[in-house]
Amino acid sequence: MENWLGLLRIHIQRGVNLAVRDTRSSDPYVVIKMGKQKLKTRVVKKNVNPEWDELLTLSISDENLPIKLFVYDKDTFSFDDKMGDAEFEIGPFFKALKTRFEGLQDGTIISKVQPNRQNCLAEESCIVFSNGEVVQNMVLRLRNVECGEIELQLHWIDVNSSQAP
Numbered sequence: 001m002e003n004w005l006g007l008l009r010i011h012i013q014r015g016v017n018l019a020v021r022d023t024r025s026s027d028p029y030v031v032i033k034m035g036k037q038k039l040k041t042r043v044v045k046k047n048v049n050p051e052w053d054e055l056l057t058l059s060i061s062d063e064n065l066p067i068k069l070f071v072y073d074k075d076t077f078s079f080d081d082k083m084g085d086a087e088f089e090i091g092p093f094f095k096a097l098k099t100r101f102e103g104l105q106d107g108t109i110i111s112k113v114q115p116n117r118q119n120c121l122a123e124e125s126c127i128v129f130s131n132g133e134v135v136q137n138m139v140l141r142l143r144n145v146e147c148g149e150i151e152l153q154l155h156w157i158d159v160n161s162s163q164a165p
């Protein structure tokens with residue numbers, strides 16, 4: 001793959017207060033898109049606070065390309081209903097990967113990303129050195145829907161011998 005930088009593992013942890021799209025609940029699943037890549041979680045039946053706890057992995061060749069997240073309600077006899085979407089950038093996470101890790105204590109905050117009009121963060125997102133790796137925890141507020149948030153965590157998988165990209 002041309003200009004391949006490495007792999008980004010996205011831990012889709014849970015959904016919180018997702019919209020009701022069926023009679024009293026929803027059957028949500030998440031779709032992640034970046035460029036031509038598309039990944040999907042399993043469907044969690046009848047739950048507006050689903051626990052996915054799934055790992056999805058993207059190949060990264062351009063750290064400036066946004067990652068798009070879509071939530072749908074699975075329907076059997078009709079098209080799946082939209083339950084909102086969000087978008088996030090990995091630029092700050094990628095920049096943190098270039099930090100020198102020698103001497104950093106577990107739990108050290110490398111950087112913080114504040115919510116603003118250009119991102120879908122529901123709260124401050126910390127990029128942390130944890131268990132020998134850099135991780136970023138995010139709570140994304142879904143757009144184009146009445147309510148809902150998705151909690152996830154980013155992990156970098158280095159495929160080269162060096163520590164950072």
